[in-house]
Amino acid sequence: MSKQKRYWLMKSEPVSYSIEHLKRDVVTPWSGIRNYQSRNFMRDEMRKGDGVLFYHSSCREVGVAGTAEVASTPYPDATQFDRKSDYYDPKATKEHPRWMLVDVRFVKQFKQVIPLTALRRENSLRNLMILRPGNRLSITPVTREEFRTILSLAS
DNA sequence: GCCAACGTTGGC
DNA sequence: GCCAACGTTGGC
Numbered sequence A: 001m002s003k004q005k006r007y008w009l010m011k012s013e014p015v016s017y018s019i020e021h022l023k024r025d026v027v028t029p030w031s032g033i034r035n036y037q038s039r040n041f042m043r044d045e046m047r048k049g050d051g052v053l054f055y056h057s058s059c060r061e062v063g064v065a066g067t068a069e070v071a072s073t074p075y076p077d078a079t080q081f082d083r084k085s086d087y088y089d090p091k092a093t094k095e096h097p098r099w100m101l102v103d104v105r106f107v108k109q110f111k112q113v114i115p116l117t118a119l120r121r122e123n124s125l126r127n128l129m130i131l132r133p134g135n136r137l138s139i140t141p142v143t144r145e146e147f148r149t150i151l152s153l154a155s
Numbered sequence B, C: 001g002c003c004a005a006c007g008t009t010g011g012c
Helices: A020-027 A036-045 A118-123 A144-153
Strands: A006-013 A027-029 A051-056 A063-068 A102-115 A139-142
Touching: A006 A144, A020 A027, A020 A051, A020 A063, A020 A102, A027 A036, A036 A139, A051 A102, A051 A144, A063 A118, A063 A144, A102 A118, A118 A144, A139 A144
Parallel strands: A006 A051
Antiparallel strands: A006 A139, A027 A102, A051 A063, A063 A102
């Protein structure tokens, strides 16, 4: 696998976890992902130091709120073993964990959220996965060029 | 292995 | 709150 730095967009609903939370926590396990494609990105493709766009979804100001970076190698999501958690998975065992995650470290909060509408206006972002109709993946790869373009839209 | 029913996501 | 898209579930 390539050692080249990669780039990702990770969605979160700010009601449950926002860029402000990450700023406060500095590093957090990206727990609660229960989609195999997203899990596979974390488990198989992410590397420490990869760039992350932190995206706020299902809220008043939908868009990219800041940046972060991948801060660990993959390890089991503890919430899958926690019976009291919304993310408890009765089919997961410590011997055979089903859900893996990485830690994410705060890098930067944009002064203003880059709105989804601004992303849609950029012709060079036309292939961005979250702009494609029906895409619901909470973790998607972005190219280095897309990452740079989005950074350039930040005020 | 098919596929209908159902649940979730997420923008609007 | 609506609804389109799409993943998951489970009966057959």
